[in-house]
Amino acid sequence: MxxxxxxxxxxxxxxxxxxxxxxxxxxxxxxxxxxxxxxxxxxxxxxxxxxxxxxxxxxxxxxxxxxxxxxxxxxxxxxxxxxxxxxxxxxxxxxxxxxxxxxxxxHTMPHHNAAKTHCPQGHEYTPENTYTRRTSKGYARRECRTCRRDRLAAAA
CATH class of the missing domain: 3.90.520 (Smad3; Chain A)
Incomplete structure (x- = not known):
């Protein structure tokens, strides 16, 4: 008490x-x-x-x-x-x-971002297709593995 x-x-x-x-x-x-x-x-x-x-x-x-x-x-x-x-x-x-x-x-961006089910290119955020990383400020960021793979291949 x-x-x-x-x-x-x-x-x-x-x-x-x-x-x-x-x-x-x-x-x-x-x-x-x-x-x-x-x-x-x-x-x-x-x-x-x-x-x-x-x-x-x-x-x-x-x-x-x-x-x-x-x-x-x-x-x-x-x-x-x-x-x-x-x-x-x-x-x-x-x-x-x-x-x-x-x-x-x-009313917050984290709420809106967490509600997103697909990346901007239309790929679904599934556990298999989602890469999570921390920014320099410590924030968690989601990234579509398909888009990441395509972006890295184009840069090589």
């Missing part, structure tokens, strides 16, 4: 609009940053992260807090105007890896 700082919890709750009930989004009414995320306290911590830590459990090292309400909404434009970035309902928050967080949101 985690010890709850009652004063911090009370200060946090006063800035939450929970009128939508237990299943609805709870928008943060306090300050927010230029990216549209709520900020809380002197350290300007992410309000959704604070909500998770106060009402669920500490966020495990290396994990990010994902807004699951955002992943279910197909009408949200994403970006800075995303209303889900202000949601602090602990039922809508989940600690996940950065990779999972990026792949879940239909």
């Amino acid at each position: 985690i010890a709850i700082d009652r004063r911090r919890l009370r200060a946090f709750i006063t800035q939450v609009d929970s009128t939508a009930g237990p299943d609805g989004c709870w928008p943060w009414r306090g300050s927010s940053d230029q990216d549209g995320y709520g900020r809380f306290g002197k350290q300007a911590e992410g309000a959704h992260r604070v909500a998770y830590e106060l009402m669920v459990r500490p966020v495990p090292a290396g994990l990010h807090v994902d807004h699951t309400c955002h992943n279910d909404d197909t009408t949200c434009p994403g970006g800075v105007g995303c209303r889900h970035r202000l949601c602090v309902n602990p039922a809508h928050l989940e600690a996940v890896t950065q990779r999972d967080n990026l792949l879940r949101s239909r």
